[in-house]
Amino acid sequence: MVNPALPFNNERAQWYWVDGETLGIHWNDGQENQYLLSFLRNHCPCALCKEDQKNPLAMHKKTPGQPKQLKALEIQPVGRYAVQVTWNDGHRTGIYTYARLKEMPPLDQQR
Numbered sequence: 001m002v003n004p005a006l007p008f009n010n011e012r013a014q015w016y017w018v019d020g021e022t023l024g025i026h027w028n029d030g031q032e033n034q035y036l037l038s039f040l041r042n043h044c045p046c047a048l049c050k051e052d053q054k055n056p057l058a059m060h061k062k063t064p065g066q067p068k069q070l071k072a073l074e075i076q077p078v079g080r081y082a083v084q085v086t087w088n089d090g091h092r093t094g095i096y097t098y099a100r101l102k103e104m105p106p107l108d109q110q111r
C-alpha cells in the first residue's frame, strides 16, 4: 500500500515520508520532527479519543476491531495551521495542529 500524498508543503513546513510508518516534517525554522503513525493515532486530539486516553480500559476495548497494520489513508490540510488524518480504522475526526505536532516527543521516545 502506498503512502498518501502530502500536498501541503508551504512556508511553514516541508512534509515527507521516512518509511511506511514514519512521517517527517522539516519546519522552516530549522526544527526537524519525525512521527510514528501509531504514536499519532494513539495521541489523536479529538474529544472522543481524549476521553479514551484518560481511560486505558476503553483503549483495550477498542483494540480487537482495529486493523493489524495502521495506515494513514489520507492526510489533508486544515487551513494553514493543522492537518486532518483519515486512518484505515475508519477514524478521521482528529485535527493535528502544527503547534501540537511541534511539541511531540522525538521519534526515539514514541515507541
Ligand SMILES: [Zn+2]
Residues within 6 Å of the ligand: 044, 045, 046, 047, 048, 049, 050, 091, 093, 094
Ligand atoms: Zn480521535
